[in-house]
Every structure is written in C-alpha cells, then in structure tokens.
Amino acid sequence: MSKIFLARKTFASIVCFIASINLAAAHGLAAITFSNITIPEAPPVASVMAAYMHIKNNTNAKKILNKISSPQFKRVEIHEMHMTNGMMSMKQIQALTIKAQQTMILKPGGIHVMLIKPLKPLKHNDQVTLTFKFASGESTIINTRVQKTD
Ligand SMILES: [Cu+2]
Known part of the structure; x- marks a missing residue:
C-alpha cells in the first residue's frame, strides 16, 4: 500500500519537474x-x-x-x-x-x-x-x- 503511494508520489514529482522545465524553456525563468x-x-x-x-x-x-x-x-x-x-x-x-x-x-x-x-x-x-x-x-x-x- 505504502509502496504504491510512494511510486505515485515519485511519478507526480517527475511530471511536475518536466512541466517546470517546459515552462522555463517556453517563457524563460522568472x-x-x-x-x-x-x-x-x-x-x-x-x-x-x-x-x-x-x-x-x-x-x-x-x-x-x-x-x-x-x-x-x-x-x-x-x-x-x-x-x-x-x-x-x-x-x-x-x-x-x-x-x-x-x-x-x-x-x-x-x-x-x-x-x-x-x-x-x-x-x-x-x-x-x-x-x-x-x-x-x-x-x-x-x-x-x-x-x-x-
Ligand atoms: Cu506575524
């Protein structure tokens, strides 16, 4: 149970990380x-x-x-x-x-x-x-x- 939760959390942070890279590339870092x-x-x-x-x-x-x-x-x-x-x-x-x-x-x-x-x-x-x-x-x-x- 906790293992699945951890995996999901890691996946979510990877998605957020990629999203922030794209944002930085598109608009330049604030x-x-x-x-x-x-x-x-x-x-x-x-x-x-x-x-x-x-x-x-x-x-x-x-x-x-x-x-x-x-x-x-x-x-x-x-x-x-x-x-x-x-x-x-x-x-x-x-x-x-x-x-x-x-x-x-x-x-x-x-x-x-x-x-x-x-x-x-x-x-x-x-x-x-x-x-x-x-x-x-x-x-x-x-x-x-x-x-x-x-
Ligand atoms: Cu105060």
Missing part, C-alpha cells in the same frame, strides 16, 4: 519564483492570518521585497518571530533582502507574511491574491487559496 504557498485556515473571528512560502531569487543580484498587498486584507506585513525573555513574539520587518540565487523560506516560527484584518472572514478554499513589490521595480501577483489545517 527572476523571482514563488512556491509552497500556504495560507492556513483560521477561526472565523481571527483578525490575522499568516502566509508561508518559498521565495527564490533566480538572478545574480540581490532582491529587496519591500511591499506586499492583498485586496482581501486591510494590511499585509512581513513579520519575524523572535524569543524575548522566554516569550515568542513577532516584529515587523520593513524589507526582506533575498541574496542572489537564494531561496528565502517563510515558515511557522520564522519569517512569515502577516495578513491583517480580512475584509470578510475567509474559510477553506477562498481565494487570496497577494501582490509582491520589489525595490527593483518588479512585482509578482500570486493567486492562492486558504487551506484547511490538519
């Missing part, structure tokens, strides 16, 4: 690529939600992410978790520098995107649009969906 984007569902009363992702800088120059916005939220900030006197807290980062060829991993307990004050409560499968603006003038629009938490 300067900055986003993957593993996750927005976990939060209780309906929550005033904030978090977004996690991998951001890869495919260029040989550093990229500075200095603004994120979303039509579904009043405000979007980049946050970093840190330990102060044994307590976890988070502080805002004004800009996130991604070095040449670096993959920045935004994850729970680390750097994350804080989605503040949803204009309406968002549940599993609701769409979220995020616009990432870089100091170099590039911007990327990502459409994703809220995921159910385990």
Whole structure:
C-alpha cells in the first residue's frame, strides 16, 4: 500500500519537474519564483492570518521585497518571530533582502507574511491574491487559496 503511494508520489514529482522545465524553456525563468504557498485556515473571528512560502531569487543580484498587498486584507506585513525573555513574539520587518540565487523560506516560527484584518472572514478554499513589490521595480501577483489545517 505504502509502496504504491510512494511510486505515485515519485511519478507526480517527475511530471511536475518536466512541466517546470517546459515552462522555463517556453517563457524563460522568472527572476523571482514563488512556491509552497500556504495560507492556513483560521477561526472565523481571527483578525490575522499568516502566509508561508518559498521565495527564490533566480538572478545574480540581490532582491529587496519591500511591499506586499492583498485586496482581501486591510494590511499585509512581513513579520519575524523572535524569543524575548522566554516569550515568542513577532516584529515587523520593513524589507526582506533575498541574496542572489537564494531561496528565502517563510515558515511557522520564522519569517512569515502577516495578513491583517480580512475584509470578510475567509474559510477553506477562498481565494487570496497577494501582490509582491520589489525595490527593483518588479512585482509578482500570486493567486492562492486558504487551506484547511490538519
Ligand atoms: Cu506575524
């Protein structure tokens, strides 16, 4: 049972790998690529939600992410978790520098995107649009969906 599952998973990743090669060949690799984007569902009363992702800088120059916005939220900030006197807290980062060829991993307990004050409560499968603006003038629009938490 688990063997079959593993084989399927390998097959799926091969297909994805080939698809990404074709995409890169057809359109040229984007300067900055986003993957593993996750927005976990939060209780309906929550005033904030978090977004996690991998951001890869495919260029040989550093990229500075200095603004994120979303039509579904009043405000979007980049946050970093840190330990102060044994307590976890988070502080805002004004800009996130991604070095040449670096993959920045935004994850729970680390750097994350804080989605503040949803204009309406968002549940599993609701769409979220995020616009990432870089100091170099590039911007990327990502459409994703809220995921159910385990
Ligand atoms: Cu936060």
